[in-house]
Amino acid sequence: MNKFYRNIFIFIFAAPAFIVLIGVVFYPFIYNVVISFSNMNLSHIKDWHIVGPKQYVKVFTEPTEPTFFVIFLKTVIWTVVNVTFHVVLGVFLALLLNQKIRGRSVYRTLLILPWAIPQYIVALTWRGMFNYQYGSINLIITKYLHLPAVEWLKNPEEAFLSCILTNVWLGFPFMMVVALGALQSIPQELYEAADIDGASWYKKLTSITIPLIRPVMIPAITLGIVWTFNNLNIVWLVSNGGEPSDKTHILVSFVYKAAFNLYRYGYAAALSMVIFFILLVMSLTFMKSTKATEAAY
Amino acid sequence: MTSRKNKKYYLKAATHAVLVLFAIIAVYPVLQVVTISLRPSDKLLSTSLEIIPENATLKSYISLFTDQPFLLWVRNSALVSITVTLTGVALASMSGYAFSRFNFIGRRMGLLSLLLTQMFPATMLLLPMYLMLIYLGLINTYLGIIITYTATALPFCIWTMKGYYDTIPVSLEEAARIDGCNQFEAFYRVILPLAAPALVITGLFSFMTAWSEYIVAAQILQDTALWTLPLGLKSFEANMSTEWGLYGAASLIVMVPVVVLFLVLSRWLVSGLTLGSVKG
Amino acid sequence: MRIHKITYCFLLLLSFIPLSCTVKRDLNRVVIWHQMRVDERVILESQLKKFMEHHPGVRVEAIYKETEELRSGFIVAAIAGQGPDLVYGPSDQVGPFQVMNIIYPLEDLFGSEYLSKFNPKALTRYMGHLYQIADKLGNHLTLVYNKKLLERPPETDEELIEMGKKLTVDLNGDGTIDMYGLVWNYTEPYFFIPFMTGFGGWVMDDNGNPTLDNPGVVDGLKFIKDLRDKYKIIPAEADYNIADALFKDGKAAMIINGDWSWSGYRKAGIDIGIAPLPKIIKTGLWCAPMVSPKGFSINITVPKEKLPLVAEVVKFLMEPANQLETARQLNTMPTRVELYEDPFIKNDDILRNSQIQIERGRPMPVVPELRAIWDAMRPSYQAVLGGVISPEQAARDMQRLALRKIAEMNE
Numbered sequence: 005m006n007k008f009y010r011n012i013f014i015f016i017f018a019a020p021a022f023i024v025l026i027g028v029v030f031y032p033f034i035y036n037v038v039i040s041f042s043n044m045n046l047s048h049i050k051d052w053h054i055v056g057p058k059q060y061v062k063v064f065t066e067p068t069e070p071t072f073f074v075i076f077l078k079t080v081i082w083t084v085v086n087v088t089f090h091v092v093l094g095v096f097l098a099l100l101l102n103q104k105i106r107g108r109s110v111y112r113t114l115l116i117l118p119w120a121i122p123q124y125i126v127a128l129t130w131r132g133m134f135n136y137q138y139g140s141i142n143l144i145i146t147k148y149l150h151l152p153a154v155e156w157l158k159n160p161e162e163a164f165l166s167c168i169l170t171n172v173w174l175g176f177p178f179m180m181v182v183a184l185g186a187l188q189s190i191p192q193e194l195y196e197a198a199d200i201d202g203a204s205w206y207k208k209l210t211s212i213t214i215p216l217i218r219p220v221m222i223p224a225i226t227l228g229i230v231w232t233f234n235n236l237n238i239v240w241l242v243s244n245g246g247e248p249s250d251k252t253h254i255l256v257s258f259v260y261k262a263a264f265n266l267y268r269y270g271y272a273a274a275l276s277m278v279i280f281f282i283l284l285v286m287s288l289t290f291m292k293s294t295k296a297t298e299a300a301y
Numbered sequence: 302m303t304s305r306k307n308k309k310y311y312l313k314a315a316t317h318a319v320l321v322l323f324a325i326i327a328v329y330p331v332l333q334v335v336t337i338s339l340r341p342s343d344k345l346l347s348t349s350l351e352i353i354p355e356n357a358t359l360k361s362y363i364s365l366f367t368d369q370p371f372l373l374w375v376r377n378s379a380l381v382s383i384t385v386t387l388t389g390v391a392l393a394s395m396s397g398y399a400f401s402r403f404n405f406i407g408r409r410m411g412l413l414s415l416l417l418t419q420m421f422p423a424t425m426l427l428l429p430m431y432l433m434l435i436y437l438g439l440i441n442t443y444l445g446i447i448i449t450y451t452a453t454a455l456p457f458c459i460w461t462m463k464g465y466y467d468t469i470p471v472s473l474e475e476a477a478r479i480d481g482c483n484q485f486e487a488f489y490r491v492i493l494p495l496a497a498p499a500l501v502i503t504g505l506f507s508f509m510t511a512w513s514e515y516i517v518a519a520q521i522l523q524d525t526a527l528w529t530l531p532l533g534l535k536s537f538e539a540n541m542s543t544e545w546g547l548y549g550a551a552s553l554i555v556m557v558p559v560v561v562l563f564l565v566l567s568r569w570l571v572s573g574l575t576l577g578s579v580k581g
Numbered sequence: 582m583r584i585h586k587i588t589y590c591f592l593l594l595l596s597f598i599p600l601s602c603t604v605k606r607d608l609n610r611v612v613i614w615h616q617m618r619v620d621e622r623v624i625l626e627s628q629l630k631k632f633m634e635h636h637p638g639v640r641v642e643a644i645y646k647e648t649e650e651l652r653s654g655f656i657v658a659a660i661a662g663q664g665p666d667l668v669y670g671p672s673d674q675v676g677p678f679q680v681m682n683i684i685y686p687l688e689d690l691f692g693s694e695y696l697s698k699f700n701p702k703a704l705t706r707y708m709g710h711l712y713q714i715a716d717k718l719g720n721h722l723t724l725v726y727n728k729k730l731l732e733r734p735p736e737t738d739e740e741l742i743e744m745g746k747k748l749t750v751d752l753n754g755d756g757t758i759d760m761y762g763l764v765w766n767y768t769e770p771y772f773f774i775p776f777m778t779g780f781g782g783w784v785m786d787d788n789g790n791p792t793l794d795n796p797g798v799v800d801g802l803k804f805i806k807d808l809r810d811k812y813k814i815i816p817a818e819a820d821y822n823i824a825d826a827l828f829k830d831g832k833a834a835m836i837i838n839g840d841w842s843w844s845g846y847r848k849a850g851i852d853i854g855i856a857p858l859p860k861i862i863k864t865g866l867w868c869a870p871m872v873s874p875k876g877f878s879i880n881i882t883v884p885k886e887k888l889p890l891v892a893e894v895v896k897f898l899m900e901p902a903n904q905l906e907t908a909r910q911l912n913t914m915p916t917r918v919e920l921y922e923d924p925f926i927k928n929d930d931i932l933r934n935s936q937i938q939i940e941r942g943r944p945m946p947v948v949p950e951l952r953a954i955w956d957a958m959r960p961s962y963q964a965v966l967g968g969v970i971s972p973e974q975a976a977r978d979m980q981r982l983a984l985r986k987i988a989e990m991n992e
Contacts, residue, residue: 013399017395020395025415028453031430032429093323109567114324117560120509122534126334128822129330132333132346132823136818137816159967185498186498216468219468220464226416227456234422248964249961251960265952266952266990268990273425276422287420342849343845344849348826431657440663519654523644535647547619
């Protein structure tokens with residue numbers, strides 16, 4: 005009897021979410037898989053047919069400038085750098101905010117603003133701040149730091165860096181909020197006991213804080229990796245669509261250009277599937293190494 | 302004795318200094334948007350660094366409420382976002398609990414498949430989603446949007462709830478069962494309150510997903526009467542003739558509910574709840 | 582347990598089926614998708630209101646979508662059998678829409694007598710059929726100058742350089758230039774076209790094949806580089822928003838921008854003059870920007886019974902009175918031939934100069950290959966400006982890339 009009720013309980017609890025998910029995501033996914041093996045493009049938009057793995061071959065061998073592997077590498081760098089800074093800054097600020105200091109709620113409110121503001125206008129504002137002559141960043145660098153101005157948007161490396169800086173700014177509040185929540189799950193007594201034992205702040209951080217916020221941070225980090233990898237908006241807006249010369253692209257912005265500029269839907273579908281598998285492998289590896297799917301016991 | 306007091310003082314001062322620095326970094330671009338909203342002509346950029354521009358005017362704000370159906374968009378967005386938040390929190394809190402406490406067939410696959418749904422570049426899903434929604438008669442309906450947004454937000458929410466539940470000792474439920482609660486009551490009365498911080502994260506995230514989402518809304522909603530805020534904002538935008546004044550003003554106002562929600566919810570986020578009710 | 586889940590899933594799948602069939606189209610409701618700016622929209626709304634007063638029982642709704650989204654959104658909707666009845670936008674939409682077979686040919690619906698009243702440039706034909714009727718002609722770049730800073734606009738490239746040099750000054754002696762003679766979004770190929778044509782080049786031949794590897798392109802590229810590096814009359818870094826801001830701040834004497842921007846500058850309080858782009862002395866050619874009409878096409882999913890009503894809406898919006906009102910408020914060029922005799926059109930300073938520029942301009946190609954050409958031009962163009970490759974190399978690269986992209990698009 006007990007087992008039966010237990011199963012019903014699980015079902016009622018877990019199933020509704022899944023029904024929604026399967027409905028909304030499953031069909032588009034299958035559709036995309038099918039299209040990726042077809043020749044859907046400008047001239048074959050209604051009468052497309054399956055042509056086998058031709059599009060996949062194109063993804064890897066087409067002489068695009070830059071090549072697939074270069075863009076892939078850039079996307080990895082983009083993801084790793086962004087997520088690292090998001091998490092480090094987020095946890096750091098959460099730790100500071102978790103203490104009893106005056107004006108705590110003021111700080112919290114101000115620090116969450118990057119998350120709250122619509123991305124479009126703020127990305128373009130950042131782009132404006134990176135302007136060589138009139139942007140605030142160069143003005144601050146030259147006037148207050150007495151360093152030479154940087155041509156942020158002109159060269160590929162600096163342009164990429166500008167996108168990263170903007171995205172770090174946009175993303176750290178989210179990790180901060182998650183970290184703040186995670187910190188609440190740590191019982192005060194543990195810290196008190198550690199203090200009695202004379203532990204240093206470093207020991208407390210590495211032995212108590214970090215292990216205990218892991219269960220809540222890991223989902224955020226995993227998803228942060230996935231979202232950052234696929235974040236089209238910021239790269240597109242700050243670099244104005246890949247400038248200079250299509251060198252500031254990550255995989256998704258490249259897909260966007262391929263699909264929507266030249267109507268090559270089959271190609272874009274195949275490229276999207278490749279992106280999907282890359283992410284799948286990356287996330288599975290990450291989760292396996294952090295044992296994220298384990299239950300409470 | 303005094304040296305320890307001094308050390309504490311310096312630490313506190315340093316903490317404040319760091320927080321102030323980051324607060325400035327966080328706020329400065331937002332201030333630029335304020336400037337944009339106050340400029341009389343539609344200018345995204347300016348050669349001057351002033352925060353309050355010369356000839357600052359509230360014209361854009363006034364126009365937003367009188368010429369544009371801004372309040373309608375706010376109402377629509379609020380309706381959609383609140384529904385998504387409630388649905389998301391409810392479904393996620395339950396699913397996360399099942400994943401955390403029970404071992405059942407398809408548990409691992411279920412968790413992984415949640416992740417899988419996030420890995421696909423959204424722009425590629427538009428055409429099939431549109432076709433599917435037409436087939437289901439959900440085009441141009443709020444039900445269609447609510448279902449889609451909930452589905453988008455759920456994976457993160459479920460994972461987060463599960464992760465948080467994992468940090469709550471099972472012994473608490475056992476204690477509750479001994480006291481006569483059944484499983485559901487144990488969940489509802491004991492565990493859920495303790496998971497309040499995670500519920501806050503889940504709620505905020507669901508709200509933000511619905512409040513600021515544009516692509517799906519643009520695809521699904523065809524009636525201007527149904528427009529949500531992101532669609533409304535986009536109507537000020539054009540490739541080369543964006544109404545920056547209106548856009549800036551609207552962007553700032555759009556932020557306000559999010560910040561208010563955060564303020565209201567952060568009480569439970571930093572409440573310092575302890576889990577010391579059961580030792581060991 | 583497994584049985585439970587399986588039955589549930591099965592029931593769920595079953596429930597998907599009867600939930601709906603295709604959405605029926607309302608025969609008395611006309612939907613227009615457009616990409617009109619806010620001030621254009623206001624006029625459209627008021628004109629539609631008048632239409633609905635004349636036709637009780639009919640509802641016309643206009644929905645705004647940004648140009649690129651309009652294009653992709655319309656494609657998705659039309660393929661799914663949905664979408665608006667009318668789609669309004671620039672003429673280059675016609676090429677892809679026709680190839681995808683999602684718009685109606687219009688010549689029979691409107692009749693040649695009606696069509697003869699329009700400027701031929703406003704009727705976009707492709708593959709032997711008429712696909713778009715325009716109510717505005719233009720979308721062209723012109724020289725816009727600040728009358729407070731510049732009395733007489735330059736008429737040749739040498740005058741442009743000379744005046745530019747005089748007007749590019751460091752006002753407060755701090756080493757940075759405070760005012761530029763000329764600014765514009767010169768990093769975008771569309772804004773490069775006038776100089777390409779001024780030196781004798783063009784993007785494609787009559788068959789849609791790209792012709793980017795020619796001396797006109799090379800000389801045009803060199804000219805722009807010289808403006809920046811040799812004569813130093815344009816800023817080192819300028820995109821659309823920067824150029825716009827500089828001009829609105831009164832920090833630039835001239836800007837090259839399109840007719841969509843003029844009312845914005847007037848709103849910002851700049852006393853602007855419009856002038857046609859200069860003539861290049863070396864070639865004797867005028868700089869010719871691309872000119873494109875903006876008009877209506879009809880979605881192929883519109884049921885046959887509804888076509889007359891949809892055509893009615895278009896004809897109403899094209900009435901001389903309505904076109905004249907639009908021209909007055911927005912400085913756009915109407916498309917009805919009779920209006921060109923109207924005193925307002927003839928005497929208004931801005932419209933007169935605009936008309937001259939349109940006459941000197943070249944029609945924007947509507948073939949889908951144009952998009953491939955833009956994408957092919959951009960990287961090399963920016964590389965030249967970045968000093969990475971020479972103009973000659975850039976022209977060769979552009980041509981090569983354009984050919985490849987066209988091939989990819991048409992596979």
